[in-house]
Amino acid sequence: MRDLEKRLKKELQQNIKVKIMHSAMWSIPIHSVEAEFIAMKRTKMDVLMKMMLITFQKAKIANAEEISELLLVEQLFIQDLTEIMLKTRLIKKSESIYKLTDRGFQQLENGIFEEEQEAESQNVLYSPSHEAFLKGVLKEAPEEQLDIYRYVKEDYLDEELSFENESIIHALQANGLEKKEGDVQTVISEIVSTTDLFIEDVPCVEIILYNKEEDIIYARVWNTLLERWDETLENQLNEKERLVWRKAYLDS
Template identity: 35%
Template sequence: MDSLRKRLQRELEQQPDIQIQQSDSWGLPVELINIPFTTIKRTTMDILMKMILLTVQKLDVSESKIIAEFLAVEPLFIEDLFNKMEAAQMIELRKESFELTSIGVRQLQSGVYEHPPEKAEKKFYYSACHDSILCEQPEKIFTAKVKEFRLARKFTRSAQRLDDEQLRATLLATGAEAAEGPLQKVMDKIETPRTLDNQLIPCVEFYVYNRAENNYFTRVWNTLTEEWDERLEKLIDEQAPTRK
């Protein structure tokens, strides 16, 4: 922690009008959270799948081999696609024959096959002081034994109260959706975040005097985001400066 503080101090003092008055180290409380969600892959529907759906739509089909015989296609190919479409809720057995569901009709009309949803999850760090998710969980984080941030107890909101829009924006920013050629992967459902751990992230605070402008202000280095944290600086200057 001392080596980090010295490096940051040298960086600040390279500015000719800056004079460091005081410095401090403390821990920013964060929640390590897990966001479960599901994704759906969309691909252009192939000819055989379209033919199967059209056959189901027009004929009484009680099993896949009937379609194989009608289309003169190897039964194994039909059975595999038939099972996929049933799992994707595109077709369903009603009474004694299969029929297209509303999902099957929609996909047939659009010509786009939606694969069954797949489960996924991502881990992030949420800060109540920022009321936002700071970043995806990195491979390593800076650790040190530090006291808690003096303003931390004023901010108690949990990540579980984040709305879908905030969660979606966070997941999108970390590549939860993708597109490559005819394949699209889109998010379907986002579940409530689950807290895995509570941690204190070391931060380094400097109380600084600018001789040219004759004013004091705070700089805070956040070791999780590895940058100067304007939100924490503003909180401190407004509510709890080191000195006035």
């Protein structure tokens, strides 16, 4: 961490207009949250599936043999596709007759086949200091024990977190869990559950700078999780402490 601090100071001092007034290191708590979700695979509906759905919609079909004879398609293919459509709830059997469901009608109309995938899970990282999920990789904690960020809530260790499903989906999207390959698109359709697993302290480097030419004092904060300057934390410190810094470093 000390080497990182030195590198950041050297980088900032390349601007001859600024002077470093103070530096410090502290950490922010990051929650590792396990999100269990269900993804949906969307593909362009093939011609045979369309023909079968239209047939189920317009005719009274009781078995695969009947539709095989109507469409002149091998019965084995018809049977396999019928089972898929039953499983994905595009059709149902009512009074021994296959019928389209509302879901089947909608997908036929859109020409897109949606297939629900097995539930899976991935960890996402939440920062109470940002009130947001962050994208990054947790690293091994430094040997040096750092103070916690001074604007973290006192009871943060006992805080019970709850999340809107939309925010979880956005975090998973940021991790690349939605993708498109050719005509196949995978999207997250449902958040099953979230579990707060543990809290990791992520180091940050705070550097207070003074620009004499512009007569402005301000903070830069390097977030080691994001591996970049963190505007959110900088803005928090600038809003809360700029007058304090001026009195401490310039008016004394």
